[in-house]
Amino acid sequence: MGQLFEYIKIALNHLRASKGRAFLTMLGIIIGIASVITVITVGNGLSGSVSGELDSFGNGMIQIYANVQGKGVNVSFDSDDIDYLKQKLEHVKGITPATSWSGKGKGPKGEFDATVTAGNSALQYYSTEPLIRGHYFTEEDSESGAHVCVLTRASAMALFGSDDVIGMTFELNLYGTTTELKIVGIRQDKQAKIISMLNGGDDSLSIEMPYSVLTGLFGMDEGYDSIVIFPESSVYANETATRAVKLLNAKKGVQDPNIIQVQSMTDFTSQVDNVMQYITVFVSLVAAISLLVGGIGVMNIMLVSVTERTREIGIRKSLGARTSSIMMQFLAEAGIITLLGGLIGIVLGLVIGNVVCSVLSFPASISPFVVIVATLFSSAVGIFFGIYPAKKAAKLSPIEALRHE
Template sequence: MAQIWEYIKIALMNIKSNKGRSILTMLGIIIGISSVIMVISIGNGVRGQVNSELEGIAGGQIAFYVDSTRKDTTVTFDQSDFDAIMEHVDHVKGVTPAFSLWGTAEGPKGDFDISLAAGTTGLQYRASEPIIKGKYFTQNDYDSGVNACVITEASAIALFGTTDVIGMTFDATFYGVTQEMRIVGIRQDSASSLINMGSGMDKMVTAEAPLTFVGNKYGFYIDDTEEFYVMADSTENSVEVAGEVLNLMETRHNVRGENQIMMQSFTDVSSQFDTILGFITIFISFVAAISLLVGGIGVMNIMLVSVTERTREIGIRKALGARTGSILLQFLAEAGIITLLGGLIGIFLGILGGRLVGAIAGITPAVNPAVVIGASVFSCGIGIFFGIYPAKKAARLSPIEALRHE
């Protein structure tokens, strides 16, 4: 152990005596490690934030739909299916078809694009944000086909310049037909704007209304739908709910095992996103890691120069009885310490860079301790790997030939 510590001290003295050269040697390692750490930390931050946003939007939500690619399917869903789900499946908050309409909305403050979702009272559970003013449309409103819609805070401000809009109306046009919409409730805006960031969606009016009211105007009916949503009471119960609902629907429509009814849950979407982001992170990290290879070659080159410069020193040490293994370990220690120091500096700069980019983009980077430890070990390993050839060259020098070297 004492001998190893001696190698380390000698290596640090050599690095200190050649500061400029050592820093330039570390540069490739610093750039590579800092790039990898920054990319991974930002990637983890994006993954966590988007998953959190998705869970808030659709944490316990499962979509069921008819496989439209099959020409032999005869399945459509109706109110009796939705009633059966509420009656026979536990942990379900609501069930609703969701017809989406896109058009224009006109209010006192101007014209805007509008996205309108039409469904049953179960539609209220598709979003996690609460109703902060007024109310959601009731079952009685739904049964009666009442003109009642819920919009978001941002939508109210865009249309009217205020959120005190309960009872007010605005005109919405879909498929060339204009309809007056009466506001009964305001839904709180989403806490995160990540999904809408840069898409223009944050400038769109978002509304929800009874399918019975909208359907009568635009020809959508609950007894002829090919897609619906089930909202489980928690993300944890969504897998169990999904399986039970699928079995129930296949049994009711006599299509068990025929794969005519498909489903997609938050877990599926989250898994797909994680896979895509994982591939992107790996690819970018791979590109960034190329600089590590360049840095490693730089280490080998500098160590070869060091061997040449210290040939006489090596000859003296061998003449005084230094063993080949001692010379080998000394140069390997120097190469390993150079890259380890470069790796530690790179880790620090990578974490700092990740936080800076995160602050600009509104993302909280997540640094995995395992990645930091792995980067440290890897950077040291690069030095040892690329230092093997120079170290062997130094260790194999003939003491007589080395002492002749000027």
């Protein structure tokens, strides 16, 4: 052990004597490790943030829709289907038709783009964020076509400059048709960020209202494009989805399993995770190339070092230094160069990753396992690419080495 520390001490002394060259040698390693750490830190943070938000957003919400394009059939849903599913399904909090429209909301503070989500009273489970004022619209409101709605706090602030707006009204314009909506509830808008992301990144008003308002305004029939089911827990999501599709296929006599389809928040979470995995793999490949280039750079510099220190090697050998000692010294030097480069890369990657996460407003997620692997891998690169120069140094003849100028 004492001899190992002596090798490390000698290696550090040589690095201090040529700081500039040592840093340039480390640069490829630094860039490679920093890239991987940055992407994994940001990727894990983003994936964790989105997954966490989606897990609570609708708490395992399931959307069932009919994919009839090019199938030559006409399948839609109605209130009878919803009542049927309510009777047959277990562990369900609510079932609602659901549709999302774009429009304009106009209040005392101005006119704003609006995203309108319409359904029955079960739409209250669309978000787990609580109501901070008022109440959700009721089933009676849905059945009577009452022009009422629930806004997020941010939407109320935009329209009125205050969230104390229960009972107030504002104008909603949908495709040229204008109506007044009475505000009966204000929802906390902690999830406004994820809703904005799902809507393409806009900061539009978020309005929830009875589906019957749309049927009244536009004379729509009762057919629904989709049904949304809210399980009691996300644990029941997959089982409920499978059962619901089977029931609807049987009720409507649909034989093609690709017509009535289902999409859940679990699917969306998996898609986000898959995208981040692909990005991580791609950047890891780029980083691997950078590490390879860095490793070749280490080998070249070590070969130069062997040439410059040929006489020193000859003196050490003539004084009794063993071949293995010479080899271990150069391997230690190569390993330390890449280890220091790896450590600098880790610190740099963590700093950049945290800055990016801070700018994007989600928590950074640091993986200790990745940090440990990066540290060990960077050392391994140095040792692997240092073997050839170390062997070359160890095999030098002391007589020939002493003749070297």
